Amino acid sequence: MFRSALKQIVTYEAGKPIELVVREYGIKPEDIIKLGSNENPYGTSAQVVESLQKNAHKAFLYPDDSMYELKNALASHFDVESKHIIIGAGSDQIIEFCMQALNHHNAQVLMAKTTFAMYEVYAKLAGVEISKTPSDEHILEEFFQLYQSEKERKHISAVFLCAPNNPLGECLDAAAIEQFIQAVDKDTLVIVDGAYQEFAAYKDKAKAINPKQLIERFSNVIYLGTFSKVYGLGGMRVGYGIASEHIISMLYKVRPPFNVTTLSLQAALIALKDQVFVSECIKNNAIEMARYEAFANEMGFTFIPSYGNFITFLHSHIESSHLCDWLLQNGLIVRNLRSYGLNAFRITIGRAEQNTRVFELIKAYLQIHN
Amino acid sequence: MFRSALKQIVTYEAGKPIELVVREYGIKPEDIIKLGSNENPYGTSAQVVESLQKNAHKAFLYPDDSMYELKNALASHFDVESKHIIIGAGSDQIIEFCMQALNHHNAQVLMAKTTFAMYEVYAKLAGVEISKTPSDEHILEEFFQLYQSEKERKHISAVFLCAPNNPLGECLDAAAIEQFIQAVDKDTLVIVDGAYQEFAAYKDKAKAINPKQLIERFSNVIYLGTFSKVYGLGGMRVGYGIASEHIISMLYKVRPPFNVTTLSLQAALIALKDQVFVSECIKNNAIEMARYEAFANEMGFTFIPSYGNFITFLHSHIESSHLCDWLLQNGLIVRNLRSYGLNAFRITIGRAEQNTRVFELIKAYLQIHN
Numbered sequence: 001m002f003r004s005a006l007k008q009i010v011t012y013e014a015g016k017p018i019e020l021v022v023r024e025y026g027i028k029p030e031d032i033i034k035l036g037s038n039e040n041p042y043g044t045s046a047q048v049v050e051s052l053q054k055n056a057h058k059a060f061l062y063p064d065d066s067m068y069e070l071k072n073a074l075a076s077h078f079d080v081e082s083k084h085i086i087i088g089a090g091s092d093q094i095i096e097f098c099m100q101a102l103n104h105h106n107a108q109v110l111m112a113k114t115t116f117a118m119y120e121v122y123a124k125l126a127g128v129e130i131s132k133t134p135s136d137e138h139i140l141e142e143f144f145q146l147y148q149s150e151k152e153r154k155h156i157s158a159v160f161l162c163a164p165n166n167p168l169g170e171c172l173d174a175a176a177i178e179q180f181i182q183a184v185d186k187d188t189l190v191i192v193d194g195a196y197q198e199f200a201a202y203k204d205k206a207k208a209i210n211p212k213q214l215i216e217r218f219s220n221v222i223y224l225g226t227f228s229k230v231y232g233l234g235g236m237r238v239g240y241g242i243a244s245e246h247i248i249s250m251l252y253k254v255r256p257p258f259n260v261t262t263l264s265l266q267a268a269l270i271a272l273k274d275q276v277f278v279s280e281c282i283k284n285n286a287i288e289m290a291r292y293e294a295f296a297n298e299m300g301f302t303f304i305p306s307y308g309n310f311i312t313f314l315h316s317h318i319e320s321s322h323l324c325d326w327l328l329q330n331g332l333i334v335r336n337l338r339s340y341g342l343n344a345f346r347i348t349i350g351r352a353e354q355n356t357r358v359f360e361l362i363k364a365y366l367q368i369h370n
Numbered sequence: 371m372f373r374s375a376l377k378q379i380v381t382y383e384a385g386k387p388i389e390l391v392v393r394e395y396g397i398k399p400e401d402i403i404k405l406g407s408n409e410n411p412y413g414t415s416a417q418v419v420e421s422l423q424k425n426a427h428k429a430f431l432y433p434d435d436s437m438y439e440l441k442n443a444l445a446s447h448f449d450v451e452s453k454h455i456i457i458g459a460g461s462d463q464i465i466e467f468c469m470q471a472l473n474h475h476n477a478q479v480l481m482a483k484t485t486f487a488m489y490e491v492y493a494k495l496a497g498v499e500i501s502k503t504p505s506d507e508h509i510l511e512e513f514f515q516l517y518q519s520e521k522e523r524k525h526i527s528a529v530f531l532c533a534p535n536n537p538l539g540e541c542l543d544a545a546a547i548e549q550f551i552q553a554v555d556k557d558t559l560v561i562v563d564g565a566y567q568e569f570a571a572y573k574d575k576a577k578a579i580n581p582k583q584l585i586e587r588f589s590n591v592i593y594l595g596t597f598s599k600v601y602g603l604g605g606m607r608v609g610y611g612i613a614s615e616h617i618i619s620m621l622y623k624v625r626p627p628f629n630v631t632t633l634s635l636q637a638a639l640i641a642l643k644d645q646v647f648v649s650e651c652i653k654n655n656a657i658e659m660a661r662y663e664a665f666a667n668e669m670g671f672t673f674i675p676s677y678g679n680f681i682t683f684l685h686s687h688i689e690s691s692h693l694c695d696w697l698l699q700n701g702l703i704v705r706n707l708r709s710y711g712l713n714a715f716r717i718t719i720g721r722a723e724q725n726t727r728v729f730e731l732i733k734a735y736l737q738i739h740n
Contacts (some may be wrong), residue, residue, distance in 0.1 A: 057414060094625065220371070254376070
């Protein structure tokens, strides 16, 4: 009855929710620190919460499927036009649209060895072959080489560039990304995933991608952004794609109607306006990131300098699965990267007091188990 | 760059939102009556609104992707097990999962001539051929005949039965549906869409489908339900499918993670508990439906006796597009069925005072234009 291709698909393992830790370990919700899903540890902006409360009674009304207001607000924010924007249930859904809409006949998609897991999931669902660069992190030369070598035998329908890269943290320079797009054929879609761009742009201007400039220069690029990270709306599922009018119109063909909820559209609209909240979160993230780097150096962890709101620790003497399980039993949720084939773990940069607790717990683990 | 199949796909035309009428006709939002999308005219239950307000601050947290609580609540409501349930962003998304997951090699899907537009949209996206019964309404004999004749040349991967049928309103008996499933091959998935079942079951017990009984008797059926209609959560996008463990596990393979928002899960959980609200809405719907039938008889409209929360009027002397445009300019949104190829229009059964206004407006139109 079902497609045989489904056999190859492994269900994506989401970060553990607080509810699960409550159920499985009997820990009180207020004693759990969740730093496993790169949510905004400062929560949702007070203005957004107020707006959600005021609009809760509209839950019975279908969303404005034209997404008129949010598209206009995003267009104004990025200095592009509404017709250059598509809104999805998280930027994940825009990735899904791309994979569904592209012509993958005799094609491959390219991505880094260790990058956002959903690229592979949606590529497999679309039945397209995947090729990965040899290194875990994004190395532009490897992308060039892979593109050239694979192009000889296959059409390359899409290339994923995650900048900054989740779950590792490194980030390609904006100029390097443009250099790459310049070099690929015009019928290859380059998907630039900027889910954590706000953090990267603050840390280093060379990483700051300008979507307007990108789509003015290239007809074969889509820039992805999200409200799930610095905008503090992970639970509301709102992301967006910015691209040429032609690309947007093709993606619209595979978009289900009402793909973003009424309250999510409202929340995103207010979140976009509250740039004071966004700035504070970004600044706090940088301050706390420095503490993680100092802690890693102190404890002998190797880490990847991160341009996001998370940091990945590697340690040759520790089994990351064992550490992550122990932390979980002690009420701290971090992301084990074993499922990515790495003996490493990723921690979302939390609030100051949460991070202090993280350091205490990891130290305690090392004292017990080393 | 894109699939050529996309050319055939016409973007779904959603019911017009209030915001659009405000923008296009300059009518104040409070003067607009929206009876075009079969939303619950009694709004969202007060308990749900309160719960949304209390939980608004959780918008930054990704949803519990196991949907543990809502799945358990639905399992208990329908007396099935959690493993028999999948939850989607509206029942639309479960339709999408079915179309994506099924093996459509050399296949067709069958449906009534005039039924929920998304069946065709998702079937086309999956690249599968569609065959429709000759009559607009669901006539079981036609489904039998179509199934037998098409089976000779093609595999039938799925059959859609919409009970009650949106946008027309007729409803197959539950026993007739079972009779049909009994007759089809075990590798044909029968998709029973019960989006309006709560209204039908109240009006006539013979229409009441028991999902538990259905999945106990048949391994090749999925029952779809939604929180968008009587549960008053159209804007929150929550629907569900009930089927055998095997079917659910296959659909899970194509489900994107976090496909339902944190607040939507919460809202649906509370909505399911507030059965007092649900009962009142159903009773009021029946009372107001009787007024529409009387009005239709009085004015010489032909109508299809409806088992949903809407009624479809046909009138040989009226051009439905002209009437619907005129009503729109006067602040009343109904659904023109021209896009379904019918000279007819569908009205959601509103609150008493809304319906009185509908009758006044239609009378005024007839006086001016007849």
